[in-house]
Amino acid sequence: MQSIQQTFQITYTYGVYFTEHLFGLSNPELKTFFKAIPSEGFERKALVVIDQGVANCHPNLTNEIQAYFQQQVSGVTLSGPALMVPGGEASKNNPAHFNTIIEAIDQQGIDRHSFVIAIGGGAVLDLVGYAAAVAHRGIKLIRIPTTVLAQNDSGVGVKNSINFQGKKNFLGTFAPPIAVFNDYHFLGTLEDRDWRGGVAEAIKVALIKDSVFFEWIEQNVAKLVARDQETMSYLIFRCAQMHTDHIAGGDPFEFGSSRPLDFGHWAAHKLEYLTNFEVRHGEAVAMGIALDCVYAHLAGMLPANDLNRILQVLQGLGFTLYHDRLSENNKINLKNGIQEFREHLGGRLTIMLLEKIGQGVEVHHLDEALISLAVDHLEGLHLKSLSYP
Amino acid sequence: MQSIQQTFQITYTYGVYFTEHLFGLSNPELKTFFKAIPSEGFERKALVVIDQGVANCHPNLTNEIQAYFQQQVSGVTLSGPALMVPGGEASKNNPAHFNTIIEAIDQQGIDRHSFVIAIGGGAVLDLVGYAAAVAHRGIKLIRIPTTVLAQNDSGVGVKNSINFQGKKNFLGTFAPPIAVFNDYHFLGTLEDRDWRGGVAEAIKVALIKDSVFFEWIEQNVAKLVARDQETMSYLIFRCAQMHTDHIAGGDPFEFGSSRPLDFGHWAAHKLEYLTNFEVRHGEAVAMGIALDCVYAHLAGMLPANDLNRILQVLQGLGFTLYHDRLSENNKINLKNGIQEFREHLGGRLTIMLLEKIGQGVEVHHLDEALISLAVDHLEGLHLKSLSYP
Numbered sequence: 134m135q136s137i138q139q140t141f142q143i144t145y146t147y148g149v150y151f152t153e154h155l156f157g158l159s160n161p162e163l164k165t166f167f168k169a170i171p172s173e174g175f176e177r178k179a180l181v182v183i184d185q186g187v188a189n190c191h192p193n194l195t196n197e198i199q200a201y202f203q204q205q206v207s208g209v210t211l212s213g214p215a216l217m218v219p220g221g222e223a224s225k226n227n228p229a230h231f232n233t234i235i236e237a238i239d240q241q242g243i244d245r246h247s248f249v250i251a252i253g254g255g256a257v258l259d260l261v262g263y264a265a266a267v268a269h270r271g272i273k274l275i276r277i278p279t280t281v282l283a284q285n286d287s288g289v290g291v292k293n294s295i296n297f298q299g300k301k302n303f304l305g306t307f308a309p310p311i312a313v314f315n316d317y318h319f320l321g322t323l324e325d326r327d328w329r330g331g332v333a334e335a336i337k338v339a340l341i342k343d344s345v346f347f348e349w350i351e352q353n354v355a356k357l358v359a360r361d362q363e364t365m366s367y368l369i370f371r372c373a374q375m376h377t378d379h380i381a382g383g384d385p386f387e388f389g390s391s392r393p394l395d396f397g398h399w400a401a402h403k404l405e406y407l408t409n410f411e412v413r414h415g416e417a418v419a420m421g422i423a424l425d426c427v428y429a430h431l432a433g434m435l436p437a438n439d440l441n442r443i444l445q446v447l448q449g450l451g452f453t454l455y456h457d458r459l460s461e462n463n464k465i466n467l468k469n470g471i472q473e474f475r476e477h478l479g480g481r482l483t484i485m486l487l488e489k490i491g492q493g494v495e496v497h498h499l500d501e502a503l504i505s506l507a508v509d510h511l512e513g514l515h516l517k518s519l520s521y522p
Numbered sequence: 523m524q525s526i527q528q529t530f531q532i533t534y535t536y537g538v539y540f541t542e543h544l545f546g547l548s549n550p551e552l553k554t555f556f557k558a559i560p561s562e563g564f565e566r567k568a569l570v571v572i573d574q575g576v577a578n579c580h581p582n583l584t585n586e587i588q589a590y591f592q593q594q595v596s597g598v599t600l601s602g603p604a605l606m607v608p609g610g611e612a613s614k615n616n617p618a619h620f621n622t623i624i625e626a627i628d629q630q631g632i633d634r635h636s637f638v639i640a641i642g643g644g645a646v647l648d649l650v651g652y653a654a655a656v657a658h659r660g661i662k663l664i665r666i667p668t669t670v671l672a673q674n675d676s677g678v679g680v681k682n683s684i685n686f687q688g689k690k691n692f693l694g695t696f697a698p699p700i701a702v703f704n705d706y707h708f709l710g711t712l713e714d715r716d717w718r719g720g721v722a723e724a725i726k727v728a729l730i731k732d733s734v735f736f737e738w739i740e741q742n743v744a745k746l747v748a749r750d751q752e753t754m755s756y757l758i759f760r761c762a763q764m765h766t767d768h769i770a771g772g773d774p775f776e777f778g779s780s781r782p783l784d785f786g787h788w789a790a791h792k793l794e795y796l797t798n799f800e801v802r803h804g805e806a807v808a809m810g811i812a813l814d815c816v817y818a819h820l821a822g823m824l825p826a827n828d829l830n831r832i833l834q835v836l837q838g839l840g841f842t843l844y845h846d847r848l849s850e851n852n853k854i855n856l857k858n859g860i861q862e863f864r865e866h867l868g869g870r871l872t873i874m875l876l877e878k879i880g881q882g883v884e885v886h887h888l889d890e891a892l893i894s895l896a897v898d899h900l901e902g903l904h905l906k907s908l909s910y911p
Contacts, residue, residue, distance in 0.1 A: 134540060134541055134551065135539075136537050136538060136540060137538040137762060137763055138537050139534075139535065139536050139537070139538065139678075139766045139769070140533065140535040141769065141770040143532050143534070143775055144530075144531050145528075145530055145532070146527070147527075147528050148525050148526065148527050149525060149526040149527075149528065150524075151523060151525060162523065174869075175869045176869035176870075235686060235692070239692065242865065244869075246869070267652075267656065267693045267695055268692065270681065270683065270691075270695055270776070289526070292659065297628070298625075298628070300628060303624070303628065303657065304656045305656060305658075306660070307659055309528070374526055377528045381528060385530050385532060386532055387634070390564070476631065480564045480565035480633075480635070481563045
């Protein structure tokens with residue numbers, strides 16, 4: 134039999150730039166970035182899509198963007214007024230928002246030499262990134278994440294997605310952006326719970342990979358709670374760096390089955406759904422980390438001292454580590470959560486647990502009785518924290 | 523300013539296998555292919571999606587597939603009955619077909635360890651490939667192209683797409699398959715016009731890259747018209763090889779702007795639309811090649827002898843090289859076609875023309891008056907062929 138063996142490599146490269154007031158007229162970052170990409174004679178445009186929640190907190194943002202492009206940027210023009218999409222999970226649930234972006238890309242003549250600029254939280258970046266990735270088979274995407282979670286985790290990675298008939302992230306692609314601009318200024322208007330929520334992903338990556346970073350977080354809990362800029366800037370930078378390193382050093386498009394960054398996430402995903410996203414992603418991840426750490430301790434893997442340090446950091450930051458939905462119906466929902474995660478992984482369960490701070494280990498089985506005990510433990514801690522506030 | 527520079531490479535590899543009666547119980551190809559992919563303990567399934575036109579011509583196909591999986595394949599099970607989608611451009615125009623495939627992937631539990639098997643012509647492969655590429659951010663896709671065009675061109679490449687509100691290929695991705703099985707058996711039931719149509723892409727790639735291959739086609743016109751299997755098999759193999767070589771050696775995901783394989787395609791795309799796809803892709807490409815070659819000759823680039831050889835091959839194969847829609851309204855439609863192609867390319871026109879057989883050259887301007895003359899020339903040839911049949 135005849136055959137042809139096809140093999141080729143694709144190189145992806147992008148910068149993650151840390152700045153403040155990206156659209157301030159004296160900020161050279163974006164102007165410099167555009168200048169560095171040769172136009173080759175193409176008429177380049179940029180379509181800006183903004184998270185409505187961000188626009189509400191920054192009512193002058195669209196004017197600033199217009200002024201910046203008019204006065205600072207040459208060779209790239211805005212294709213029309215900025216497009217608004219609702220923030221949060223709602224933007225990924227309703228396919229109408231996807232269609233709106235695709236139509237704008239079409240009507241405003243955005244082609245593969247042009248740009249889509251997404252400004253918002255993780256959900257909006259996911260939605261806009263997906264639309265940009267499939268329109269014309271891929272428009273250049275610039276991400277401007279506006280939450281801690283998006284700046285240190287999802288926004289610097291290579292994934293995008295929307296939900297399909299209630300299935301989270303069912304439609305999506307692996308499509309790296311052309312650049313990410315982490316603008317600290319946007320974090321100033323975050324609610325406390327979103328400020329805090331983003332720290333959960335930093336704790337996650339520190340716990341499985343870097344005990345030194347965990348110790349740094351441990352020592353800076355008070356400053357993080359006090360919303361100290363320098364401290365949060367370093368936390369975001371280090372966490373983003375660990376995420377990008379992990380992606381580049383591993384399996385960027387997840388052709389294999391190992392997913393260490395899903396540590397703490399199996400219960401988190403379930404909890405987000407069970408609470409109809411009332412518990413936000415970072416909050417759910419904090420609970421998921423706590424649950425898996427208590428489990429690992431009960432299973433004889435994680436020393437008590439390490440467990441206590443982890444729980445103290447999470448509680449010190451103000452995370453609630455228990456939710457009624459974790460235990461109701463005899464914990465049947467959580468057991469379903471394991472089963473769903475197994476299916477999500479293709480029939481073979483792989484869960485990252487800790488054997489010590491900074492050292493993750495993959496297991497392929499969770500004991501349901503031990504999970505129940507772990508939930509009870511968290512419930513007990515929670516009741517105690519309510520009694521002695 | 524702090525920044526992180528992210529860089530990584532992704533390696534893509536897939537085989538194109540040439541066979542006959544892939545689902546014949548004695549054919550080992552597919553069985554061997556599945557065996558070579560380690561299951562790693564995952565429950566692997568396969569969802570088969572079939573072009574309704576192919577199923578109509580091969581009424582026993584679904585039974586054969588079922589029997590083959592039951593008796594030959596171990597470690598991969600069919601996830602459910604095969605899904606049928608209409609053949610041709612209709613499948614890409616109606617988003618309901620995309621949704622149907624996505625829903626089947628969801629309901630039949632197809633995950634990233636499982637497979638989608640697409641059997642059909644180029645349009646169906648485009649549609650199914652797109653659905654597979656975005657479901658769960660990418661299900662493994664096996665393509666089984668059933669037309670000459672799909673076996674030697676689109677089916678061995680890295681693109682997929684659907685249309686969006688009448689815009690051809692507006693939504694899509696670059697997503698290589700995991701394997702392509704070119705089953706000669708399917709070509710037996712092709713209409714003559716589809717058999718012939720696929721030869722146009724072979725002529726195209728020969729003209730811009732390989733004069734030896736063009737000479738081979740020239741010498742085998744009679745055998746191709748007589749539907750000689752050995753001749754067509756070689757034509758498909760060589761054309762597929764040139765396409766895969768071109769993809770691997772160039773810019774597989776088209777990050778740049780050069781698109782040499784679009785030779786003959788600017789007018790072809792327009793003509794397909796103007797005739798509401800009554801003129802099929804291969805037929806339109808033949809006309810587009812003829813038009814651009816006459817143009818290149820009139821522009822002083824292509825010698826008369828080369829032009830005549832090209833036109834003789836196209837006519838010898840039975841292609842019609844002229845259509846009323848090329849000239850009506852004072853050729854205004856065709857002029858629009860250039861403008862649309864320029865916009866499609868991002869504002870800067872790049873057209874591949876010939877300077878001799880086997881040697882393409884890119885130009886950035888087309889003279890509208892010369893295009894009109896070229897159309898007149900083709901009309902004259904056409905009228906002559908009608909007078910002396």
